[in-house]
Amino acid sequence: xxxxxxSALYQQIAKMLEDGILRGIYREEEQVPSTNExxxxxxxxxxxxxxxxxxxxxxxxxxxxxxxxMFVSPGAVQAITxxxxxxxxxxxxLPLVAEASSLGLTGTELAAMLEQAAKKKEETT
Amino acid sequence: xxxxxxxxxxxxxILSVEMLALALVGAVNLVWKGGGLLTGxxxxxxxxxxxxxxxxxxxxxxxxxxxxxxxxxxxxxxTVALVFWWFATAGLAALQAGLFRPLxxxxxxxxxxxxxxxxxxxxxxxxxxxxxxxxxxxxxSVFLPPRGWGLAGRVxxxxxxxxxxxxxxxxxxILGWPFQAxxxxxxxxxxxxxxxxxxxxxxxxx
Amino acid sequence: xxxxxxxNLCKSYGGTKALRDVTLTLEPGHIYGLLGRxxxxxxxxxxxxxxxxxLTTGTLTYGGEPVWENxxxxxxxCLGRELSxxxxxxxxxxxxxxxxxxxxxxxxxxxxAYARQLVQRFGLNPRKTIGQLSKGMLSMLSxxxxxxxxxxxxxxxxxxxxxxxxxxxEFYKLLLEEFTASGRTFVVSTHILEEAAPVFDRVLVLKxxxxxxxxxxxxxxxxxxxxxxxxxxxxxxxxxxxxxxVETMGRQKxxxxxxxxxxxxxxxxxxxxxxxxxxxxxxxxxxxxxxx
Numbered sequence: 001x002x003x004x005x006x007s008a009l010y011q012q013i014a015k016m017l018e019d020g021i022l023r024g025i026y027r028e029e030e031q032v033p034s035t036n037e038x039x040x041x042x043x044x045x046x047x048x049x050x051x052x053x054x055x056x057x058x059x060x061x062x063x064x065x066x067x068x069x070m071f072v073s074p075g076a077v078q079a080i081t082x083x084x085x086x087x088x089x090x091x092x093x094l095p096l097v098a099e100a101s102s103l104g105l106t107g108t109e110l111a112a113m114l115e116q117a118a119k120k121k122e123e124t125t
Numbered sequence: 126x127x128x129x130x131x132x133x134x135x136x137x138x139i140l141s142v143e144m145l146a147l148a149l150v151g152a153v154n155l156v157w158k159g160g161g162l163l164t165g166x167x168x169x170x171x172x173x174x175x176x177x178x179x180x181x182x183x184x185x186x187x188x189x190x191x192x193x194x195x196x197x198x199x200x201x202x203x204t205v206a207l208v209f210w211w212f213a214t215a216g217l218a219a220l221q222a223g224l225f226r227p228l229x230x231x232x233x234x235x236x237x238x239x240x241x242x243x244x245x246x247x248x249x250x251x252x253x254x255x256x257x258x259x260x261x262x263x264x265x266s267v268f269l270p271p272r273g274w275g276l277a278g279r280v281x282x283x284x285x286x287x288x289x290x291x292x293x294x295x296x297x298x299i300l301g302w303p304f305q306a307x308x309x310x311x312x313x314x315x316x317x318x319x320x321x322x323x324x325x326x327x328x329x330x331x
Numbered sequence: 332x333x334x335x336x337x338x339n340l341c342k343s344y345g346g347t348k349a350l351r352d353v354t355l356t357l358e359p360g361h362i363y364g365l366l367g368r369x370x371x372x373x374x375x376x377x378x379x380x381x382x383x384x385x386l387t388t389g390t391l392t393y394g395g396e397p398v399w400e401n402x403x404x405x406x407x408x409c410l411g412r413e414l415s416x417x418x419x420x421x422x423x424x425x426x427x428x429x430x431x432x433x434x435x436x437x438x439x440x441x442x443x444a445y446a447r448q449l450v451q452r453f454g455l456n457p458r459k460t461i462g463q464l465s466k467g468m469l470s471m472l473s474x475x476x477x478x479x480x481x482x483x484x485x486x487x488x489x490x491x492x493x494x495x496x497x498x499x500x501e502f503y504k505l506l507l508e509e510f511t512a513s514g515r516t517f518v519v520s521t522h523i524l525e526e527a528a529p530v531f532d533r534v535l536v537l538k539x540x541x542x543x544x545x546x547x548x549x550x551x552x553x554x555x556x557x558x559x560x561x562x563x564x565x566x567x568x569x570x571x572x573x574x575x576x577v578e579t580m581g582r583q584k585x586x587x588x589x590x591x592x593x594x595x596x597x598x599x600x601x602x603x604x605x606x607x608x609x610x611x612x613x614x615x616x617x618x619x620x621x622x623x
Contacts, residue, residue, distance in 0.1 A: 007606070008552065008553070010549065035511075036511035036512075039510075039511055040507050042529070043504060044530065045507075046510070048532065127436045127437060130436060131432070131433055192422050192433075195381075196434070196436075197382075197405035197406060197408060197410075198405075198437060199401070327385050329383065330383030
């Protein structure tokens with residue numbers, strides 16, 4: 001039985017770069033690794049790496065400087081945050097609710113748990 | 126040319142080891158005159174040499190063709206190289222026979238041995254033809270058996286070569302017609318060579 | 332960079348058909364994965380591409396010119412073949428350095444400095460004969476030959492056979508370094524798909540001598556999905572599609588389908604729809620039987 005849930009490899013590359021931007025590994029107006037660098041260090045085909053990078057270029061998160069390479073667009077952090085917020089409901093809330101209902105948790109109980117977790121997070125940070 | 130060049134070095138290596146062995150036996154002989162078997166060995170040097178030349182040829186032709194094909198050689202290149210070595214080894218054998226005859230006569234090693242006499246009295250040209258034939262048989266033994274014919278078949282064919290090798294001295298010794306035997310060798314050898322070369326056109330790489 | 336075109340290649344050995352009507356084009360600038368079970372005809376196909384075996388029928392051209400008996404075309408094609416130290420192989424008496432010398436003689440783009448560098452990196456002893464090498468070392472020698480040939484079109488037959496995990500990673504790293512630096516075209520056959528899948532941008536799948544797939548790796552993967560969940564729900568989710576493979580465990584059922592995951596997910600049923608990895612697609616394509 002296939003147990004490995006995974007998205008297409010190029011999408012994983014795109015997500016990895018986005019994570020890097022959110023964590024400040026790649027800052028705005030800074031260069032990100034080239035297709036070939038990604039290919040060599042991750043042991044993937046350069047075409048796959050290029051596909052991942054191009055996806056971010058299409059979304060305006062990266063831009064190309066001719067003859068130099070790929071750079072993080074100004075406002076990339078905001079763009080990624082906005083994009084992920086838009087997808088948050090579908091990606092995280094819906095599966096959460098589905099899991100909760102299969103365990104017989106009510107909406108109120110779930111809401112209480114969420115509030116409790118949020119409070120704990122606030123305290124630690 | 127590439128194919129000829131690729132095997133020139135291993136060919137020379139094998140040949141030089143043979144030469145060294147012969148020289149060693151010759152040196153022992155000079156010190157210890159009349160040493161029966163060793164004396165015979167030096168006297169039979171041309172035969173030994175033509176055998177070794179043929180053995181080189183065989184090894185080369187097999188390694189040549191199947192191996193060299195896997196490097197992207199064409200069958201035409203292989204054919205040219207085989208014909209080159211076919212003549213080259215025979216030429217070397219004949220040269221060797223020519224060179225050894227005066228040496229044997231000078232050392233007077235073969236007195237009273239009819240068979241050895243027959244060997245060294247055989248004309249160099251006949252040795253040339255004999256080696257051509259031996260080469261052809263060897264080549265045939267490499268190329269003619271279909272895939273999977275295996276080692277046994279090749280061994281049998283190689284034994285045939287040994288018989289052929291003995292043919293000339295025997296023809297000379299018993300029948301007294303060394304040159305005619307040489308011509309017969311070359312005709313037979315030529316036919317076998319053509320058969321081998323034709324087979325190469327459909328050869329598989331290893 | 333030239334294109335290799337194969338049309339209707341057929342090869343029979345006696346009565347057995349090793350290749351059946353293989354037609355394909357190898358475009359420059361890709362790393363092709365050549366997949367197939369043992370005996371599917373992978374090695375035969377690679378040998379056919381490099382004119383090492385006469386074809387029964389079919390034509391093969393490189394840059395528009397026939398490959399057969401074409402010295403120039405052949406000097407640009409390299410097959411890093413599987414070596415074996417089995418007794419009686421004629422190359423076994425050759426020393427490593429003599430074997431590599433053949434590369435220098437026969438391949439038009441041979442890079443001697445690169446060959447030396449690889450020999451050193453792999454720790455190969457140039458004075459050893461091929462017959463003395465271990466299985467892993469034999470693979471390393473083949474890899475050295477193939478990479479240093481710098482042939483615009485290079486075929487590697489089972490290059491990682493006998494290599495340990497570390498050496499296999501090293502190989503893919505070298506391959507990608509060379510590919511990104513030169514843009515040469517590679518065709519690599521292997522059975523260890525888990526590691527090789529990310530390296531291939533295109534795959535060729537052979538089954539019983541026939542080419543059953545020739546497409547981009549991503550595109551191939553996108554055509555498959557696995558649907559798992561409770562038996563009746565899975566059946567409902569898969570209704571109308573023929574599963575390639577079915578596994579059941581009690582009421583749990585998992586079907587492998589040649590259908591994009593989105594099509595099944597769109598039905599909105601309570602099942603898990605997951606994409607397949609290349610090795611799973613391979614098993615689905617070549618694995619055989621469908622359970623009733």
